[in-house]
Amino acid sequence: MRSPINCADQLRRSSKAICANLAEGFAKQPHSKAEFARFISMAMGSCSEVETWISYASDLEYISKTQLDRWQQFYSHIYGMLVNLRAALK
Structure with missing residues (x-):
């Protein structure tokens, strides 16, 4: 089982990768x-x-349901902006 520290590290790395890419x-x-x-x-x-990773953190009860919902909404919005940005290039 992953520790909360490993899960947090993976969340940080994957979120930073969005900006870096x-x-x-x-x-x-x-x-x-x-x-x-x-x-x-x-x-x-x-x-x-x-x-x-957000879902995983919730499943392991590292974050609350409220935090899960907030972060999922936030990253769904970011994903939608990325879809629109990619579409605008065509």
Whole structure:
């Protein structure tokens, strides 16, 4: 079983990966919009990973139901923004 510390670490890493992928993809945008779209897709994958870790933390009772709902809503909103950003590149 994972400890709360490991779960928190995975949450931090996957949430940071969202920003890192957007930054790296944006830097490549002048050369290739397709490459930027690929990095947005990777950010979407990281966002989905965050949602998985949030559910896992809730299942193990590391976070409350209220916190779960709040974070799920927040990351669903971020995921939707990433979908819209990727669509805007086409």
